[in-house]
Amino acid sequence: MKLKPLPKSWFAGDAVALAPKLLGKIVKRGACVGRIVETEAYTTDAASHGAKVTARSAPMRETYGHWYVYFTYGMHWCANVTTNEGGTGAVLIRAVEPLEGLALMKRRRKTDVVQNLANGPAKFCQAFGITGKDNAAALGGDFAIYDAPELAPEEIGTSSRIGITVGTELPWRFFVKGNEFVSG
């Protein structure tokens, strides 16, 4: 697979605009490679860490093209890519289709079911070995996002999670229809 890293400037725009564009892109960390199939944009809305100026959310405000990894529910890590040069924004990677490094992912996730390896934000982090040590790291090197053909519009739909998990109807949730690795 010929991979070309997305330049930092690619992430300078608004999170809401970049979330759908990230679909189909390739994320690689060490031996693990996957295709992003579900993303979620966070800016300064009430549900976002970016709504308040705190030490934790500093990467959302002060960086773009970096990883923002946070710990939640006492046991899970979630990975975002920071966006919006000069502003506040990040795109949460909610689900990934495993492509390479499946053996390692299966070992980390303690399951042989491929569909369950990375079909959730915390599952993705566990499968790829992402923890707080990756927080605020710049994209690139061993942990980067690579360019890939954009998904066709008919492959992108509105997530069934709307109104179920979060209780809000944010217009920027997406996932890929007709894909066996899709979450929800």
Place this chain on the structure above:
DNA sequence: TACTGGATTCACT
């Protein structure tokens, strides 16, 4: 210093 709640997941019924 102590308390509260969370961008989740999974086992169990």
Place this chain on the structure above:
DNA sequence: GTGAATCCAGTAA
């Protein structure tokens, strides 16, 4: 469909 697991950041005092 329901509830437990689990710990850190944020907030109040």
